[in-house]
Amino acid sequence: MSFHIVVCGSLVPDPLQTLEPMQGPTGPALKNEMMLPAVLDPWAGHALFEAATLAANVPGSKVWLVSLGPKAKLQQLMMSIAQKVAFDLVAVDGPAGGFLDAFETAEALAGAIDGIAGLEKDKMLLFGGCASSSRDASVTMQLIGERLGITDQFLAVDELKPEADGSFQIMERIEAGEYLVSKCAGAPAMVGWATGNLPEPPNNPQVGMQNMRTVMPALQQAKPAQVGTGDVNFTKVEVPQQRRETKIVKDTPVEEIAADIVAWLKG
């Protein structure tokens, strides 16, 4: 029994940059959002690395990555991912801010998955980050699953162990640091990943450049999707502020510097 693994994952702004929320013409956005360098959403990243490992361990399996994001930024993202794992890309051209409506996002992604040629739904494992694309509301993956008729759904998963008969064991995070272990008879299923247990694969530029040869045509064919903030009304958006103050004082005793820092932290 093999799996057809579809991973939903896209980009988020590089957290090392200055992120400044602002009210744009179509709703809240980050200042200069299109100019900010982007990285793979870390939650979706775990899902993708788990998918690649699973596919490598279960012969005949295949991985698709469905990415909703600005086409102009997807190539950069794909270059970094393609260095780590192999996949077929399905690109959907649309915004990828943190303020998108989960319903509209799910509609667009489910539609794109429905259109994948060669995808056998009875073998499908739908992977994604458990908190992706939904402002940590953990609903987008469920909504996609519903639209694709997938009723076995698991959230905050850290481990998926396949069995020879096509069934698998799932370890889900629940409250108080406990795990819920379930047995699923087989695909199709939706798995919203937490961090998983796998390390991030190392970059291999050689692998990346080979993989990009198949990724590029998919980018060219990316179809636009109408995705926005839906009916959601944001009254206020903000990111935690980084505080930075420089003070030049000479010949100050260590104790005084320490006390100063403590006071600054408290303030």
Added chain:
Amino acid sequence: MERQMMEVDIACVGFGPATAGFLHTLSKAIMNEDGTVALESRVMPGAPLQVMCYERADDISFGVSGVVTRGKALRESFPELNVSEIPTAAEVAHEEVLYLTDPDGASTRSTGVKMVDKVAGLLAKDNAFALPWIPPFLRKEPGMVFSMGQFCQWIGQQLMGSGLVQIWPGMPVDSPLIEDDKVVGIRLADQGVEKDGSPTPGYMPGMDLKAGLTVVGDGPVGAVGQKLDDHFGLPEGNHIDEWAAGMKAVVQLPGDTELKPGFVLHTFGYPEPEIFGYMYVLPDNVASLGIFVPSWLDNPIRSSFRMLQHWMQHPAVWKYLEGSTLKSWGAKSLQESGMRGEPKLVGDGFARVGEGSGTTNVLTGSGFDEAWATGVQLAEATIELLKEGKSFSQFHLEETYLKRRRSSWVEEEAQQAKKARDGFTRGLIPGLIGMGMTGMTKGKLNMPGTPRRPWDRVPSFADYFRGKLEAGEVKAIIDECKAKGQSMVDPLMDKMGWKPIPYDGQLLLLHQDALLLGGKVQAAHGFADHVRFADPEKCRACESQICISMCSGQAIAASEGGDVPNFDREKCVHCGICMWNCTVGRKGDEGRRSNIIFDAGSGGFHSAEN
């Protein structure tokens, strides 16, 4: 581990305005409107042309550089261009050129400059004299100002969104692959190595990219350009002896600033007479500013960072900047030999574009537009050759690319500017007169002068401080700094009368704090150090160790006892200024290279605040 190889049609090195112009023009021709392939790959028959571009920086937008340009070539590529489509761009609205006198009396001014100061002082306001007229060759109106980083991101996104070319950031290119004087591709930098280049357990040899055409646009200090120059040499009579350090910053102006987007300010005269300054006001109260410290500033303790801070505090500049906040900061080398620094432009399998190919016009102070234009010219040539099924031989590239370049306005203006800077080899005033003569006569009359290599003209401490400070005093400072492993910049500049910088934590920051601004400076692990000292003994014997004072990011630091300086690539901004400032010629190669090897490496700015 075996070195891997991949075949592509075209491999580009560096993503700056020249390569951007090349890729923009080429990408438009790869597919037909009906979706069929117009330019077919030779390595993947049936597929579109396989075009790869490799950029050292972590992202194509990383780098701090303000641009003012007439945008002639850019407008030809975008006939319907609305300047506001380019992020941070504004039409040039007002231009000013100020001659700055020295309010503190610490700078080194010749008798002639002092006389100019006196005359200018009669009409000066805020210790500055505004030129009543700007020569036409210096004017940029109608033109535009913008951030180079934002422009590259804007173009890069269009290119990457097309799915027709691949642009790989964070990929330093080690060298060209040369077989029998033919460039057959490029080699990426090895990964999984120690700082000295020795393999670790994660060693991954840099991939070889075999390409029919290698486009070299890696700027004035790029590793591939340097290695091509080493292999092929420069054409007879050409040299790359003139440089400038561009120390740049992006600031958020005060909310109540009177400056409007499109304001262009150029200055000269301070902090040293030879140092030029600029400020371009972009939308949203952001200003891009900086200074250019030329290689003909004969001063063995020059520090661009500290000079920038003095420039910002000049009354004529400070009146605009007071209350501003530093958003980002950076530096780059400028190849100021212009056309005289032109390398071998084409050969079998390769062509060079942009600043590293000698496009900067040293008379008009323009580089962006010329770089873009040469990229476009090469792309047009490439399309022609591909359509006619011809190879990228030297002959064919001469017949197409070189022919276009030689018959273009870029060449015409470069020819006029060829001797524009010669006067500066004799001093500021002959230099300014020379520029005026060249500009007004379109190159027919020039001030004579013989350019000298940077390391031939930096004076010794004894010569520089003669008449300014007591020799014993200078020696005591140098000895103490060397013994303690400290930079000599601040003690010597303070002694010369430069006022200490009143750090405010907003605009005037310690050098180390500036490194942490925006997205900070960083370098990926697993790459070798890209700055190395060819002959350590020469470094130990070097009196000035000017590489320490000039280093834009304090990545090169003093060692205790005056030993070989230390290099920390986590702080390096890849400006390459160390390479041409070093006062020691490389053993066996004294004529061309200094003792500092500036090679391909990872890292640099990691900030989109530019």
